[in-house]
Amino acid sequence: MATSKQQHLTAGIDAGSSSVxxxxxxxxxxxxxxVLATAVQRIRRRNIVxxxxxxxxxxxxxxxxxxxxxxxxxxxxxxxxxxxxTGHFYSMTAHARGALVLDPEARAVLDVGALHARAIKIDERxxxxxxxxxxxxxxxxxxxxxxxSRYLGVPLEDVGTLSCQAQKPEQVxxxxxxxxxxxxxxxxSRGISTQDILKGIHLSIAGRLARxxxxxxxxxxxxxxxxxxHDAGLVMALRETLEGGKAAELLARSHEDGILxxxxxxxxxxxxxxxxxxxxxxxxxxxxxxxx
Amino acid sequence: MTETTTQTPGFTPDRASxxxxxxxxxxxxxxxxxxxxxxxxxxxxMAIGYMPIYVPRPLFEAIGCLPVTIxxxxxxxxxxxxxxxxxxxxxxxxxxxxxxxLNGHLNCLDGMVFPSLCDVIRNLGGMWKMLFPxxxxxxxxxxxxxxxHLGGKFYAQELKRIARELxxxxxxxxxxxxLRQAVRNENRRRLAINVLDELRRNEPWRLPTSDVYVxxxxxxxxxxxxxAQMLEEFxxxxxxxxxxxxxxxxxxxxGAFCEQPPLDLIxxxxxxxxxxxxxxxxxxxxxxxxxxxADADDPLEALANSFIQYGAATASxxxxxxxxxxxxxxxxxxxxxxxxVFAAASFCDPALLDQPMLEAALERAGVPFTAFKFSENTxxxxxxxxxxxxxxxxxxxxxxxx
Numbered sequence: 001m002a003t004s005k006q007q008h009l010t011a012g013i014d015a016g017s018s019s020v021x022x023x024x025x026x027x028x029x030x031x032x033x034x035v036l037a038t039a040v041q042r043i044r045r046r047n048i049v050x051x052x053x054x055x056x057x058x059x060x061x062x063x064x065x066x067x068x069x070x071x072x073x074x075x076x077x078x079x080x081x082x083x084x085x086t087g088h089f090y091s092m093t094a095h096a097r098g099a100l101v102l103d104p105e106a107r108a109v110l111d112v113g114a115l116h117a118r119a120i121k122i123d124e125r126x127x128x129x130x131x132x133x134x135x136x137x138x139x140x141x142x143x144x145x146x147x148x149s150r151y152l153g154v155p156l157e158d159v160g161t162l163s164c165q166a167q168k169p170e171q172v173x174x175x176x177x178x179x180x181x182x183x184x185x186x187x188x189s190r191g192i193s194t195q196d197i198l199k200g201i202h203l204s205i206a207g208r209l210a211r212x213x214x215x216x217x218x219x220x221x222x223x224x225x226x227x228x229x230h231d232a233g234l235v236m237a238l239r240e241t242l243e244g245g246k247a248a249e250l251l252a253r254s255h256e257d258g259i260l261x262x263x264x265x266x267x268x269x270x271x272x273x274x275x276x277x278x279x280x281x282x283x284x285x286x287x288x289x290x291x292x
Numbered sequence: 293m294t295e296t297t298t299q300t301p302g303f304t305p306d307r308a309s310x311x312x313x314x315x316x317x318x319x320x321x322x323x324x325x326x327x328x329x330x331x332x333x334x335x336x337x338m339a340i341g342y343m344p345i346y347v348p349r350p351l352f353e354a355i356g357c358l359p360v361t362i363x364x365x366x367x368x369x370x371x372x373x374x375x376x377x378x379x380x381x382x383x384x385x386x387x388x389x390x391x392x393x394l395n396g397h398l399n400c401l402d403g404m405v406f407p408s409l410c411d412v413i414r415n416l417g418g419m420w421k422m423l424f425p426x427x428x429x430x431x432x433x434x435x436x437x438x439x440x441h442l443g444g445k446f447y448a449q450e451l452k453r454i455a456r457e458l459x460x461x462x463x464x465x466x467x468x469x470x471l472r473q474a475v476r477n478e479n480r481r482r483l484a485i486n487v488l489d490e491l492r493r494n495e496p497w498r499l500p501t502s503d504v505y506v507x508x509x510x511x512x513x514x515x516x517x518x519x520a521q522m523l524e525e526f527x528x529x530x531x532x533x534x535x536x537x538x539x540x541x542x543x544x545x546x547g548a549f550c551e552q553p554p555l556d557l558i559x560x561x562x563x564x565x566x567x568x569x570x571x572x573x574x575x576x577x578x579x580x581x582x583x584x585x586a587d588a589d590d591p592l593e594a595l596a597n598s599f600i601q602y603g604a605a606t607a608s609x610x611x612x613x614x615x616x617x618x619x620x621x622x623x624x625x626x627x628x629x630x631x632x633v634f635a636a637a638s639f640c641d642p643a644l645l646d647q648p649m650l651e652a653a654l655e656r657a658g659v660p661f662t663a664f665k666f667s668e669n670t671x672x673x674x675x676x677x678x679x680x681x682x683x684x685x686x687x688x689x690x691x692x693x694x
Contacts (some may be wrong), residue, residue, distance in 0.1 A: 088539075
């Protein structure tokens with residue numbers, strides 16, 4: 001039987017609304033984590049179950065591990081789509097844990113995904129102390145940004161770079177995605193540059209994110225995670241917003257693997273849980289190798 | 293529940309899925325098609341609707357009536373006229389029940405029973421009498437004195453009154469032997485429900501509560517024996533269904549004993565990593581917690597006494613303050629639950645007045661819990677998902693609530 005604090009090989013699968021992220025980790029019950037492999041695939045109207053399987057297979061191949069070797073496969077996001085899961089963690093918990101791996105100084109996380117944005121206050125163990133998320137309106141989310149990039153005819157991956165080149169950003173409605181889209185159409189007809197429009201949108205999203213951070217009483221380092229963590233324009237806009245606002249003491253950071261925070265966190269929480277289950281004698285849910 | 297609506301060519305749903313599909317179709321039929329079919333197959337039979345949670349169903353069956361559980365309109369109808377009959381700060385089920393009645397959805401019912409659940413249901417009974425004066429309806433005053441010679445005797449008189457009134461309206465006369473048979477059928481159904489409850493308690497990954505919920509909802513529209521056979525067949529089929537365990541938290545769901553949550557709310561809890569190992573959903577079918585004496589010399593008295601002696605501890609039943617929460621703690625212990633989820637209908641006075649006392653009992657015992665409210669037509673579950681997911685992870689990882 002496995003003993004506590006032994007090495008665990010675990011996988012985290014984050015089935016989001018626009019992409020699937022997988023991380024394979026080795027850790028000692030979640031401590032001393034080592035990320036062995038990662039994989040990300042956009043869903044793009046494909047069957048999400050198939051995308052999950054393909055992304056998982058790609059990550060396994062990259063790490064050189066057999067799916068049977070895992071001690072725990074943890075899902076987050078839409079867990080029902082992850083047939084091979086051992087257990088499920090809520091995305092907030094997973095992002096909180098993953099953020100600490102990416103930036104041990106983080107004491108708040110901004111998870112900005114395709115449909116929602118969420119601010120999470122955490123302690124040094126990654127335990128969630130408080131959280132707030134955007135309401136049903138999509139104006140603080142990646143899907144909104146994706147729609148705008150399509151209207152403007154700009155590839156999504158260029159949005160951040162273009163936004164950083166803005167000279168005179170135009171103000172966009174920060175309340176409603178529908179109104180914001182109308183604003184954008186007006187701006188295009190008025191000849192406003194794409195760079196300035198995108199920066200205005202980033203500032204609009206950043207304003208909402210800053211309010212979420214204030215609502216949870218965030219302090220010190222804030223790490224961006226989720227699909228928009230890579231967006232240099234959003235990171236810059238957030239920094240400017242925080243510097244100019246009441247939350248000047250907050251330091252916004254991003255990480256190249258920010259999109260993988262949920263998957264990494266889930267993998268490590270899986271290791272924690274694996275250790276707990278072994279100690280509790282509840283090994284029926286674990287891989288036969290562990291249960292034995 | 294297991295969905296089989298998008299079937300690939302050559303796909304054959306297993307028997308359990310087929311039964312679930314049938315049950316779900318019954319549950320979603322607001323025109324009470326199963327009841328209409330029963331009446332067509334049983335000329336002279338009367339269909340008697342009743343508000344949850346408990347009525348003496350075997351008595352109705354014994355006099356040739358089909359007891360039909362009315363759970364309101366759920367999330368399937370818009371309330372237009374129903375709202376004009378009630379003030380804003382009450383629950384949703386009376387509004388949708390009035391709406392169903394006025395829209396003709398309940399025309400196949402020959403009568404209605406309004407058991408003493410709360411003031412709102414009492415008022416609904418009064419309105420029903422005024423709105424549908426030609427149809428039989430009755431307020432069923434359930435005893436709150438649990439001495440057999442007082443409450444039991446009173447309740448037996450109530451049962452006789454109902455049997456007499458319905459006979460005057462065309463139902464069969466009360467026959468002790470017919471009641472004994474109806475009690476046997478009800479006992480068989482109770483046993484079948486117990487089997488499913490045990491299965492989901494022991495193997496929640498094999499039988500999620502959302503499936504049990506659908507099966508029991510169908511049971512409110514069919515005779516006990518037919519329902520028992522359906523449940524027995526399902527239990528056999530589901531045991532043969534391939535399944536493997538998941539690392540979820542085990543929770544007891546409390547508070548939804550009258551107005552029922554949308555099926556998607558239950559599924560949201562399950563998707564959030566909660567195995568619901570016990571609940572008080574559709575409590576009426578489980579209200580009597582022991583077999584009723586089917587061989588008693590006076591089966592009517594036995595039926596009345598079963599309510600007195602074996603009635604479930606719930607908010608609409610008097611329980612001494614000192615005992616509040618004892619039954620819930622016992623449930624938690626029996627089911628080896630990790631925590632409790634309180635889900636009460638918004639403005640449900642009985643549930644929400646009891647909840648602080650139940651929470652206090654859980655706190656004293658160190659059992660984690662979370663609480664939210666719903667309405668039968670709740671359509672957005674993100675907040676509940678957020679709360680249930682956070683609760684599930686907290687209990688799983690930290691053993692407590694954040």
